[in-house]
Amino acid sequence: MKFKRVVLKISGEALAGGKHTGYDFDFVTSVVQAVKKCMAEGVQVGIVIGGGNFWRGVKDGAGHVERVSADRMGMLATCMNCLAVADVFRQNGVPASVQTSVDIQGVGERYDTLKSIRLLEEGNVVLFAGGTGLPFVSTDTAVVLRALETHSDAILLAKNIDAVYSADPRKDPSAIRFSEISYGEVLERRLQVMDSTATSMAMDNNIPSVVFALADPENICRVLNGEKLGTLVTV
Secondary structure: OOOOEEEEEEOHHHHHHHHOOOOOHHHHHHHHHHHHHHHHOOOEEEEEEOOOOOOOHHHHHOOOOOHHHHHHHHHHHHHHHHHHHHHHHHHOOOOEEEEEOOOOOOOOEEOOHHHHHHHHHOOOEEEEEOOOOOOOOOHHHHHHHHHHHOOOOEEEEEEOOOOEEOOOOOOOOOOOEEOEEEHHHHHHHOOOOOOHHHHHHHHHOOOOEEEEEOOOOOHHHHHHOOOOOOEEEEO
């Protein structure tokens, strides 16, 4: 395997599949089984999940809910997703731990860096819920922060699109597809890889990211096996 420890970012919308809200548990199970296969090869996996299948703070709350409250609602949506996915992991024989960035009794343990690392080393998948616990940043920032804190080798960004493009290829057929790009160019071009806070943090701390499509969950294994898939984003 190319990386020993990674943090995988999954969008909430991906969990919903074609339903666009809630869960497509057939798809969730296929993602879990792909991660399980990689873990059997010795990869340690942490996961950050977005909340878009229930609530996207800035987008859904605009004009109706104050930004801080809207973002906190998004954090709660990520907790729901982590609980659901953790349960599917357990049903598939994989020990799973939910760690939250905010105190929610009964949902998960309060995030602890050293405990997270120990759990990963012991063969648990660790789901990081609640984003960073702070408003005004997205779960993109959470995935970079958790990857850095747990000394992960890379960030895997499993998206609804198969790579980084110069524009939205669904709207612009002339969009250029990148097999490799720097964080600096991502910021300069204002490409929608991660939010700018997360991109700057990843760049400043020299941690690579791989952007690829989650439509086929086996892509997770392909990336970890070192296949040239999607886009590699580096310093």
